[in-house]
Amino acid sequence: MPETPSAARRSERARAAILTATADLIRELPYAKLSIESIASRAGVGKQTIYRWWPSKGAVVLDAMLERYSSPEGLVLPDTGDIRADLRLLLRGAVAELTDPDSEAFLRAMYIEIQQDPEIGRYYRERLLLPQRAALAARLAAGVEAGQVRADLDTEVALDLLLGPIQSRWSLGLDGLTEAYADAVLDAALAHLAP
Structure with a gap:
């Protein structure tokens, strides 16, 4: 059954909150101390919400990094002729x-x-x-x-x-x-x- 518009908005808000919390925590904590629990707490969601979308801490961190540092058109290098x-x-x-x-x-x-x-x-x-x-x-x-x-x-x-x-x-x-x-x-x- 497809999500209702309000459920889809809640899901997107939760996903954005998780990625933002991850980005904030990765700068604040040594990586060994970063946990799914700390991400969930900062994002205001349950651990099960994170595990619904990501299998591990590393997967969440990678998506948070890609969200922050990659562009939709990908990397395009300049070609000035030089x-x-x-x-x-x-x-x-x-x-x-x-x-x-x-x-x-x-x-x-x-x-x-x-x-x-x-x-x-x-x-x-x-x-x-x-x-x-x-x-x-x-x-x-x-x-x-x-x-x-x-x-x-x-x-x-x-x-x-x-x-x-x-x-x-x-x-x-x-x-x-x-x-x-x-x-x-x-x-x-x-x-x-x-x-």
Whole structure:
């Protein structure tokens, strides 16, 4: 039986409250202390309401992150005709996001969850990582067509050269994740990518 309009509105309000509560709590608590109970309490719903839509804490956190940080049209990289400028904007944006306390809290939580829950890992890759890599691959392909990137480009290696060092530095908690570091990564990658 389909939900009545008022039940649908209540469901959407509850869902929004859960995602908002999750986003607030992820910034306030260490991830290990975040629980379905704390999310339910903050959202003003019962635990069973959360479990009706999500199988685990990680699934709620991932949806709250996607709700906050993804756009309906997906990731579209700029194509100004200058591959260096476009990639600089991308890499500096990645550094800014990884060092922003709000987004970093979500990303650290996901880093934990994808190691422990293969289903969350699959969903995270499908909804976030693979679309990001596809957008960057499309921009690199445009660079090949424009003669700004080598014609024999191995796209997977190029993606890893551009994204890997920043991701590695962040995941290890190393200092120096700055715009200058992003620029150095870009210079090193472009030395390989140039025609």
